[in-house]
Amino acid sequence: MPELPEVETVRRGLAPVLEGRRLVRVEARRPDLRFPFPEGFVQRLVGARVVALRRRAKYLLADLDRGETLIAHLGMSGRFRIEGPGPAAPGRFHHNVGEDPRHDHVVLETETSDRIVYHDPRRFGFMGLASTEDLALHPWFAAMGPEPLSDAFGGARLVQAFRDRRQGPKTLLLDQRTVAGLGNIYVCEALHEARISPFRPAGRISASRLDVLARTVKAVLERAITAGGSTLRDFSAADGALGYFQHSFRAYDREGAACVNPGCGGTVRRKVQAGRSTFWCPACQR
């Protein structure tokens, strides 16, 4: 899926066409995505005005003027596409080349005739509606860790979360309870840049190295957001623009390539860890 930088890129693309706008027509073309749509999904959205479009971890949150929030998660292959009201409106796409319309599952139409289309071939994404006031108590968020780019996340948080844990930092950073929003790419990247082995028992990594790791996580995410996220197979911003952070990968998807850490000279390797591909350099990641 899009990880945090990709979701943030999508949020920034959708905000101008959603914030302050009323939804005049909503279409759910099937009864479910990964989970069934909530009871009365379409009716609860039609007529509501979007007050703000926020992001929490990898979730998009559209606060409505009725006290509810539309929650959207893109799963692995979800994307939003904006179709403007006029033909060939600048920066707006009526069709993305090669996109199968059978995978257009949800359409939100605003009072200004912008159509926001949710497209998701694999349907690992999901949507829900919940009380805005109690959002933090919702099961999807209740156990979630801090935002990695917030002051609540730093070395101290990692020291606390890793204490006495024998699992590797890779697994623990992917656990959204530790810190929320990281996925496979950016965890591999941050560990590589911080020169920490994905396999080292987390409880045995010094506090000073965890401080470096936390700062590296923030730096990697910020660079990726600036680059507009990473475009692999099926991610693009809502306006169809492609991210280009994938050109900056240091470890992810670079099996067999030379390690780029200064003075290393090692080779990036790939290993399946907890069912996910881990890319790391055995020479310099300790």
Added chain:
DNA sequence: GCTGTAACCTGTCGGC
């Protein structure tokens, strides 16, 4: 707790 595995679903790519 921890680990590994599988499931959800579709598309793509490489090998033969």
Added chain:
DNA sequence: TGCCGACAGGTTACAG
């Protein structure tokens, strides 16, 4: 060209 297996940015459940 066609078939088959491996793999993909996530999350969740389950068995041991």
